[in-house]
Amino acid sequence: MKALQGIEGRVEWSEHPTPACGQGQVRIRVAAAGLNRADLLQRAGLYPPPAGVTQVLGLECAGVISEVGGDGPWRVGDRVCALLAGGGIAEEVVVDARHVLPVPQGLSLVEAAVLLEVYTTAWLNLYQLGGLKPREKVLLHAGASGVGSAAIQLCRAFDNPCWVSVGSAQRLAYCESLGAQGGVLRGEGLEALRDFAPFDVILDPVGAKYAALNLQLLRQDGRLVVIGLMGGRKAELDLALLLGKRIQLIGSTLRTRDDDFKAQLLAQMREKLWPLFADGRLSPRLEFSFPIGDVEAAFATLESNTVAGKVALLIDPGL
Structure with missing residues (x-):
């Protein structure tokens, strides 16, 4: 699969090993990923991922589940968004199934990609x-x-x-x-x-x-x-x-919180916030979307400090 990595102050969209999907995990074909200031810092070598986490950039994404490891509520074909410690800006990502939420009613996959972080x-x-x-x-x-x-x-x-x-x-x-x-x-x-x-x-x-x-x-x-x-x-x-x-x-930092903490946080979000997306009281505030081929322009736009809201990278818009 292809994935985005920050190398010596630049980014590179290149081939990476495809991660295995284990028990309690799901594999997502990524439609789009959110770009965050943490990605700018990691690219610059100032914010390394936690121990054991991939060097691939991306703390949030949305797409379609393509594989489910073991029993659970998710099924192949479900449209979901995911909170990650890294790895979201890629063609595929494997994530703890508890760190995945359904795309809120009425939102596109691109909009859902910029919600969770x-x-x-x-x-x-x-x-x-x-x-x-x-x-x-x-x-x-x-x-x-x-x-x-x-x-x-x-x-x-x-x-x-x-x-x-x-x-x-x-x-x-x-x-x-x-x-x-x-x-x-x-x-x-x-x-x-x-x-x-x-x-x-x-x-x-x-x-x-x-x-x-x-x-x-x-x-x-x-x-x-x-x-x-x-x-x-x-x-x-x-x-x-x-x-x-x-x-x-x-x-406070969220990225280094343990899996159980994040699972509880997302369960609370689904209960208290997801209905507010469905009725329009909350929205993703997506300002810019860039094809993955224009990733340098996306980084420059976020780095300019002129963005009001969020920036997304489009990885597979056809999903």
């Missing part, structure tokens, strides 16, 4: 780790990103007013169209966020650059969930704010 990340960090309750206020940094787009829609669906920081007026308007109450442009400074504070939960993929201000913007018993380090890894913090406000500082 961002919605699992948003749901896990806002509602499980962040413990959001109805009417609690949220701040989303990088609000127009794939995770931000998913998070805004979740906040709207579960009655959590949210605000964003973004890079342009156009991206702010995009976030407001999804349900954000408002926000600020990072180029004009983040101090204006004080006008909307205090927040109960802040979801932050930036890290060090925003850390000190985040503590100031949180209310008593607030939760700061850090999911990325785009703005650096080392920060000087006033721990008196952390103690005085009883702030919870939570670091």
Whole structure:
């Protein structure tokens, strides 16, 4: 089979061994795969896959099941999407059957390919780790990103007013169209966020650059969930704010979670979120689709930081 690997800062679509399908697994013929910032980092050699995970890029995909290992709910021909620790940008992928969900009613395989990484990340960090309750206020940094787009829609669906920081007026308007109450442009400074504070939960993929201000913007018993380090890894913090406000500082990554954790997370997603895709309250926010032959253009587009929503790679559009 052909698969995509990051090699010395570039990507290569080349032949790889076809993985075996074992007990409790399914094989998927991949129609499309989501492209994520983690793939950019792995290509650059900055985010190696967990031990034992393939070097092939891709944390999410959608397609048609072609083989089932053992008993279970899945059948050959089922249209599904999958959450992966790697390997999704390939003609075939083998995955734990518990990490697969049916394509939501009304969505195409390409749209389904860009759902799981961002919605699992948003749901896990806002509602499980962040413990959001109805009417609690949220701040989303990088609000127009794939995770931000998913998070805004979740906040709207579960009655959590949210605000964003973004890079342009156009991206702010995009976030407001999804349900954000408002926000600020990072180029004009983040101090204006004080006008909307205090927040109960802040979801932050930036890290060090925003850390000190985040503590100031949180209310008593607030939760700061850090999911990325785009703005650096080392920060000087006033721990008196952390103690005085009883702030919870939570670091979170999904890729390295164990199989049982991911299975439980996906089961909860199917129960609570999949009906919201069927009735239109949640959507994939797919902005760009590139044929696998244009993979360098897809990477450049995501790397430009101008994408509002998600980017997909088309591997077998005929499925």
